[in-house]
Amino acid sequence: MDVGTFEILKTQGKARRGVFQTAHGTVQTPVFMNVGTAGAIKGAVDAFDLKELGCQVELSNTYHLHVRPGDAIVRQMGGLHKFMRWDGPMLTDSGGFQVFSLASLRKIKEEGVFFNSHVDGRKIFMGPEESMRIQSNLGSDIAMAFDECVENPAPYDYVKASCARTTRWLERCKKEMARLNSLPDTVNPQQMLFGINQGGTYDDLRIQHMKDIAELDLPGYAIGGLAVGESTEVMYHILDEVLPYAPQNKPRYLMGVGTPSNIIEGVARGVDFFDCVMPTRNARHGHLFTWDGILNIHNAKYQTDDRPIEEGCQCPTCRRFSRAYVRHLLKAGEMLSQRLLVQHNLWFYNNLMVKIREALDNGTFDEFRAQYSERLAKRI
Numbered sequence: 001m002d003v004g005t006f007e008i009l010k011t012q013g014k015a016r017r018g019v020f021q022t023a024h025g026t027v028q029t030p031v032f033m034n035v036g037t038a039g040a041i042k043g044a045v046d047a048f049d050l051k052e053l054g055c056q057v058e059l060s061n062t063y064h065l066h067v068r069p070g071d072a073i074v075r076q077m078g079g080l081h082k083f084m085r086w087d088g089p090m091l092t093d094s095g096g097f098q099v100f101s102l103a104s105l106r107k108i109k110e111e112g113v114f115f116n117s118h119v120d121g122r123k124i125f126m127g128p129e130e131s132m133r134i135q136s137n138l139g140s141d142i143a144m145a146f147d148e149c150v151e152n153p154a155p156y157d158y159v160k161a162s163c164a165r166t167t168r169w170l171e172r173c174k175k176e177m178a179r180l181n182s183l184p185d186t187v188n189p190q191q192m193l194f195g196i197n198q199g200g201t202y203d204d205l206r207i208q209h210m211k212d213i214a215e216l217d218l219p220g221y222a223i224g225g226l227a228v229g230e231s232t233e234v235m236y237h238i239l240d241e242v243l244p245y246a247p248q249n250k251p252r253y254l255m256g257v258g259t260p261s262n263i264i265e266g267v268a269r270g271v272d273f274f275d276c277v278m279p280t281r282n283a284r285h286g287h288l289f290t291w292d293g294i295l296n297i298h299n300a301k302y303q304t305d306d307r308p309i310e311e312g313c314q315c316p317t318c319r320r321f322s323r324a325y326v327r328h329l330l331k332a333g334e335m336l337s338q339r340l341l342v343q344h345n346l347w348f349y350n351n352l353m354v355k356i357r358e359a360l361d362n363g364t365f366d367e368f369r370a371q372y373s374e375r376l377a378k379r380i
Contacts, residue, residue, distance in 0.1 A: 079139030
C-alpha cells in the first residue's frame with residue numbers, strides 16, 4: 001500500500017474497520033493513539049514499553065517539543081522517531097490546542113499567534129508555516145494543521161470568522177508542507193497533513209467548514225474543538241451532523257476524546273482515530289479502567305486484596321502485582337506506582353481497540369456496544 005492509502009475493510013452501520021498506511025507502518029483502525037506529549041508517556045513509560053502495551057500510533061506535541069528541547073535539536077538527533085526510539089507510526093499535534101490552553105497569554109492575528117512560553121515566559125510566534133516547519137523537523141508521519149480551537153460556547157460571529165481563518169491557515173499549511181517534503185534533507189519526506197474541522201457547537205458552521213476543507217483533498221480529517229466544555233450529548237450531536245460531510249474514503253480523527261464509552265460511541269458514528277490523556281492522567285490518580293467499569297485503587301477495600309487490578313488482564317502490571325501492592329505504592333508516593341498504573345490503563349485502552357476491531361471484523365459491533373458502552377463508564 002502507498003503511504004496515505006486508507007482502505008475500509010468492513011462497515012457496520014456507520015462504524016468502519018480499516019487500514020491506513022504510513023511511512024512507519026500500517027495502522028489498523030479504529031485506533032487509540034497513546035499520548036507522549038514531550039516524547040515520553042507521563043508515568044515513566046518509554047517507547048519499548050509502548051510496544052509491549054499494544055500501542056500502534058504514538059502522539060507527541062509540537063508546542064512542547066519546540067519549547068524544550070527545541071525542534072532543531074530533535075532534527076539534529078535524526079528526528080523524533082530516532083530520538084525517542086519509537087519505530088512505529090507517529091502523529092504530532094500542531095500546537096494549536098496549547099495556544100488555546102494559554103488563552104490569557106495569546107494574541108491572534110492573521111499571520112499567526114503571539115504568546116508567551118509556559119516554561120520561561122519568552123515571547124513565541126507560531127503560525128501555519130512555523131507549525132509545519134517544527135513538525136517537519138520532528139519527522140512525524142501525520143502532522144496536524146495549525147488551527148484555532150475556540151472554547152464552547154463562543155459567540156457565533158467569532159466562531160464563523162475563526163473557521164474562515166482556520167481554512168486560510170490550512171491552505172498555507174498544505175503549501176508549506178509540500179515545500180518541506182520536497183527538500184533533499186527532510187527528516188520524513190512522506191509526512192502527511194490532516195486538516196481540522198472547527199465550528200464550535202454550531203451545526204451549520206461545522207458542516208460548512210467540513211465542506212470547505214474537504215475540497216483540499218488531504219490524507220485525513222480531524223474533528224477538533226470538542227471535549228472542551230460542551231456536554232457529551234452535544235459532542236455526539238456534532239459528530240452525527242458533521243461526519244456525513246467528511247470524505248468517506250479518508251480517516252476521521254476525533255481529537256482529545258475520550259472515555260472508553262466515548263470511544264465506542266465515536267466508532268459507532270464513524271470515527272477512526274482517537275487520542276486522550278485520560279488513561280495516563282487517571283492512572284496517576286489511582287483511577288483504573290476495567291471491563292466492569294472504573295476502579296478507584298485508593299478504596300480501603302483493596303488494602304489486602306491480592307488479586308490483580310483485573311482478573312485475566314494480560315498487562316505487565318496485572319501479570320505480576322496485586323491491587324494491595326499497587327495501592328500501597330500509590331499511598332506511599334512511590335514513583336513505581338505511576339508506571340504500573342499507567343501501564344495497566346494504556347493496555348486497557350489499546351486492548352479495547354483490539355476488541356472493537358474484532359467485533360467489527362465479526363459483525364458483532366452492535367452487540368459489543370450494547371454490552372459495554374454504559375458498563376465501562378460505571379464506577380465499581
